[in-house]
Amino acid sequence: MSYQALYRVWRPQTFEDLVGQDMITKTLKNALATKQTTHAYLFAGPRGTGKTSCAKLFAKALNCPNQVNGDPCNECEICRAITAGRLNDVIEIDAASNNGVEEIRDIRDKVKYAPTQADYKVYIIDEVHMLSTSAFNALLKTLEEPPANVVFILATTDPHKIPATIISRTQRFDFKRITSGAILGRMEYILEQKQLEYDEKALTVIARAAEGGMRDALSILDQVLSFGENKVTLDNALLVTGSVTRENLIRYLSQVQNHETVAGLQTIHEILDEGKDARRLLEDLINCCRDLLLYRQAPEMLEQAGSVMIDDEFKAMAEKSNPETLYRYIDTLNEQQENMRYSMHQSVYLEVLTVKLSKIDGRDSEAGVQTRQASPETLDELNDLQRQVGELKDQLQKLLSSKDRVFSSEKTPKPARKPVQHYEIKIDVAGIYRILGSATKEDKARFLDCRDDILSSLSISTRAMFKMCEVEAAGPEGVILSFHNEFICGRIINEERVHDEFENSVSRIYGAAGKIVYVPKNRWLNIRQEYIKQMRSGTIPKDLMEIPSEQAKEPEDDIVQKAEDIFGRDLIEIKED
Incomplete structure (x- = not known):
């Protein structure tokens, strides 16, 4: 048998295996156990968060004759056929390539026929937002009044593209991004079942790079296993993901914090010479500043999550970092990330970024935060007020420091005022x-x-x-x-x-x-x-x-x-x- 990707082999077979979607799994299990299922569901959320897996699980549990508390038995013929994808009563359709009105009319004509083996005929329409307007209109009537033994499950990453008339006829479940800690735990479980060696720091790097998608995490883990001959090491994980070591990130931030511009530029070039991706470097720097900031405010939160490597070097960096300075670092990094999105000269942007970060002084961070919070329309007014206050202070200082002032009955000449601007008004x-x-x-x-x-x-x-x-x-x-x-x-x-x-x-x-x-x-x-x-x-x-x-x-x-x-x-x- 040919090799299968990890995300296919370890696709959830029970609701307990569906990681990070506890509210959704509990609701669906209770509906199945009490036989209060409806005719149409909408699963919406980012890629790789379990929408299609949950849809197949639901179809399996709905038709399983040996269902226990909402979970399928995975032993009967119906469960095995659905797992293998050969049950004719569970139809999975990719709306990206079957988005025409003819395909939906074909579904509309076939839903009237009873299922052949299972109790329910289940249509799983993936990426349903790709359907055309006419296809949505053809689906609408069927979705509103389907036969009693038909269930529709619509999955999408862009629910805002689906007509409101379709959404209102479904039960909607919003899948959220999976936390790094949950992804980390799932990868540890899989590697232990496969009896493979792994470095926990490497899994942390992979969980961060997955950005909340379990499928992405398992795909990266597959690459790391192939690259490292079934061993998951930190160096291999960093090479595959293009991430930067925590030591290099801490060293770079320490250099710019100490205004060591030349040393910071050398570190940037060393990281790029290792073949690291510039965009990934910026992402890692933002995450590192976020971790430092959270550790200063709520260290127990990071320790409980378990998705951040907290060592002595990290703790020392967090203690000497000013929160206001970290705010400004994150703002500057975000700005530079946006600037270099379509640039071919990414190293230039990183060099400019290093100079900018080195010039940030923690002493004026508080003023910077206040300025950042002010709306753009009021910045001119704030600057004008600051200038006027400065002029008044200078005038007051001159008056107080003049020792030879003589009071007399003569009228003291008033200081010259800035002439008020007058506008010529012509009335038509x-x-x-x-x-x-x-x-x-x-x-x-x-x-x-x-x-x-x-x-x-x-x-x-x-x-x-x-x-x-x-x-x-x-x-x-x-x-x-x-x-x-x-x-x-x-x-x-x-x-x-x-x-x-x-x-x-x-x-x-x-x-x-x-x-x-x-x-x-x-x-x-x-x-x-x-x-x-x-x-x-x-x-x-x-x-x-x-x-x-x-x-x-x-x-x-x-x-x-x-x-x-x-x-x-x-x-x-x-x-x-």
């Missing part, structure tokens, strides 16, 4: 008149309804400025916004970035708004009064009015009514000539 009166000529209460109400959505889509600084505005009028020609603060209004008018951001948001949410006019509140009141006056006298130029020329001189009552429609009855005051 003609544009305002055009907007008022076509403005309606309905358009104004619709704009007010969209206002909160528009503001929420803006950056923090821009949102703060536009929260101060009032909507005066709106219509097909545009919108008029007034501001009590003249400085804010001038800034919006003169800074292209600010009004472009607002107008783009208005266009997306409100729709085509025409021209948006920004005007200080005090000037708006004057313009509004002048507009009403010209309307009553009929002196508004025809090209500024949207209404036909024959309606330009309306009766006085109609003019008053139009003004009330635009501004509201409370804001209109009628004076007789």
Whole structure:
């Protein structure tokens, strides 16, 4: 018989063998034991966490005549046939290669036939998110009302790609990543059953490299066994996974922590010369900083997990490491990991990283954390405030240190202040008149309804400025916004970035708004009064009015009514000539 991979030989045959998914196995076993199974299940989670194995286990236990407390006996003909994959009533379909509507229609036609050997016909559809839209639609009706002796088990790594109508008709189980400790224990069990020699440190390296996937861990273990002639050693595990020894990681972090840039660069080149992967090196450095940080805060957590090698060198490094410095190391490593993702010159990024880490000083880490937590929009304001505080401190120090100060009745000259920036405000009166000529209460109400959505889509600084505005009028020609603060209004008018951001948001949410006019509140009141006056006298130029020329001189009552429609009855005051 040809050699089989470890993950195939040691596929779980009972729910107890399914590692790291205790909640799921307990729920399914209880459902089987009490015969409260349903017609459709959805198993979602990362790769290698046991979704397909659990589906086959469930199909086996569901059809096993000698089931005990939800577990199959694995001795009867049904169990052996399902394990060997030759039972016709358990159909496993790969949706990645059978994703068309024809395949699903074939399933729909065959579910009506009773099972031939087992009690239930079980369809296991792996990577179900790969089905086409038409295939999902064909599956929907069958999934909603299947025959009594048919069970569907859908497995996927991307549940967000599955239509909600499919998910709502299934019982969903979310498989989580398996912890390094659980993977470590499973590998130890397998090697002991095979009576093979192993180094526990090597298994720890493999468990870390698997990143929560049991299948990945067993595949790496298979490679290490082949490379080391059925012996699992630390050196072989490091070579196969491309990982770096804990000693080299601690040595490198100690060098950058002591600001020994040259020594750190030499260590980086030594590691790369050994053939280590640059991305794996960054991942190992991040994990090492995480372990040091956790050991300082909760050492019992790492000791209980058993997935970290804690020796005297590690403990000494943890004691002398500043938590704030480790925070900044992790941030810098993450940033560099993102930068070098698509780069062909990875060694250059590692050299730059070494210089950056060597420049980090633990004394200013606390300030760095506070700066990191601040939102990007407030960084400029924080820097400006810090500059102003510094200037005030300098001025106060000069006043206190001047010993020859003479008090007299003369007025002490005030220190020169930084001139306040003033913005030139040009009001487009003609544009305002055009907007008022076509403005309606309905358009104004619709704009007010969209206002909160528009503001929420803006950056923090821009949102703060536009929260101060009032909507005066709106219509097909545009919108008029007034501001009590003249400085804010001038800034919006003169800074292209600010009004472009607002107008783009208005266009997306409100729709085509025409021209948006920004005007200080005090000037708006004057313009509004002048507009009403010209309307009553009929002196508004025809090209500024949207209404036909024959309606330009309306009766006085109609003019008053139009003004009330635009501004509201409370804001209109009628004076007789």
